[in-house]
Amino acid sequence: MSLKLKNAKRIEGLDSNMWVEFTKLAADPSVVNLGQGLPDISPPIYVKEELSKIAAIDGMNQYTRGFGHPSLVTALSCLYEKFYPNKIDANKEILVTVGAYGSLFSAIQGLIDEGDEVIIIMPFYDCYEPMVRMAGATPVFIPLRSKPVPGRQWSSSDWTLDPQELASKFSSKTKAIILNTPHNPTGKVYTKEELQVIADLCIKHDTLCISDEVYEWLVYTGNKHVKIATFPGMWERTITIGSAGKTFSVTGWKIGWSIGPSYLIKHLQTVQQNTLYTCATPLQEALAQAFWIDIKRMGDPECYFNSLPKELEAKRDRMVRLLGSVGLRPIVPDGGYFIIADVSLLGFCLTQVSAFSGFIFIRIAYISMNKKLSAIPVSAFCNSEAKLQFEKFVRFCFIKKDSTLDAAEEIIKAWKNQKP
Secondary structure: OOHHHOOOHHHOOOOOOHHHHHHHHHOOOOOEEOOOOOOOOOOOHHHHHHHHHHHOOHHHHOOOOOOOOHHHHHHHHHHHOOOOOOOOOOOOOEEEEOHHHHHHHHHHHHHOOOOOEEEEEEOOOOOHHHHHHHOOOEEEEEEOEOOOOOOOOOEHHHOEOOHHHHHHHOOOOEEEEEEEOOOOOOOOOOOHHHHHHHHHHHHHOOOEEEEEOOOOOOEOOOOOOOOHHHOOOOHHHEEEEEEHHHHHOOHHHOOEEEEOOHHHHHHHHHHHHOOOOOOOHHHHHHHHHHHHHHHOOOOOOOOHHHHHHHHHHHHHHHHHHHHHHOOOEEEEOOEOOEEEEEOOOOHHHHOOOOOOOHHHHHHHHHHHOOOOEEOEEHHHHOOHHHHHHHOOEEEEEOOOOHHHHHHHHHHHHHHOOOOO
16 A cells, blocks of 8 residues: 555554444344443423424534534523632633533543653543554553452442552653543543542642543432532643533433633633534524523422432342342443453353453353344453453443333343353
8 A cells, every 4th residue: 555545653553442342232123232321211291302403493403603503502501600719711611512522532632742641540432542642642540449348348439549649650751641530431430539639649740630530420329529629729720521412311312512711721722623613503592491490499309310329229230239139240330331241250251262251251141142132341441461350340221111121130130041
């Protein structure tokens, strides 16, 4: 091939993607998909009704403001001012993007330079590393660490960062740290004390924080989501990312947003205006109207921000019981809608291979043993050096209808008695 027809160096080695492979595996309609974070529960009826009404208005089917539809950024500023000590300028401190992916991409492209280092906490959502590398920066990894406590249920809160190890990752080259809370895939919800350690290091080393908070409303009993941008000295250096797909269970709408000080957001705007330009107008208007409905009833049980986590907590507890009943070690998530489990006790997997890995587990469970259940190995959320540390864990999604969980339960219960 002609050298002029080769790929750009910035994407060298980034062509493989687990979602491409596992989407194919789950495409069979007979497969029970607990792999992707894909709700099959119905979004709130008023969200769909708003879109239906708005799509019928001719003016709503044309371009809107490139950095965010006016009514949506106004609704977002009103909502988030309830949690921040400062006012949020709707036009200068919020950017509406094509999903949280768009927010991450614009933040990394707009603020991270070649030669910079970016700290990434493992396991991590898989796009963090390639986005950092595309910017010409170097990812610096640090793992969450945990061991099950005998006689006690394993929890996502048991997964922690070592403060000294974290401090050792900061250097004069550190431009940013990517934080994800509630965390995907473990479900960890960082405490105020844990966030303070990160905040202190960011301030000490004059470091940006890109805080991925797409599961912010999905926090379960006994836990509370805290925004690191609300800590003293952190608004000035934090980009906070949210998602309509996770907030209203409409992942196909692909609308996200970034919030931060204007002198940071303007660089994200530069990236957006020269790449995607704008997001779909009717979707943004429908979201704005949906937000206003729930903003007005935030203290009520009917508010979707309150009703969805209550519904999902029951589904989470069901998955904990189910996975435990077949000899797995589930890690109870404090937030989000994923649960990971140690599958190393499933002897049929270990007898198939000499070096067990999550990828092989999925292939055996899905293909070789024809289980018709899709899940994701946690090793897919790690860099190559750390895959062995997390290879015995598999992630299951539980934002599913009861009928879907019933089908998954039938398959999982059969594992206990079947042999390779």
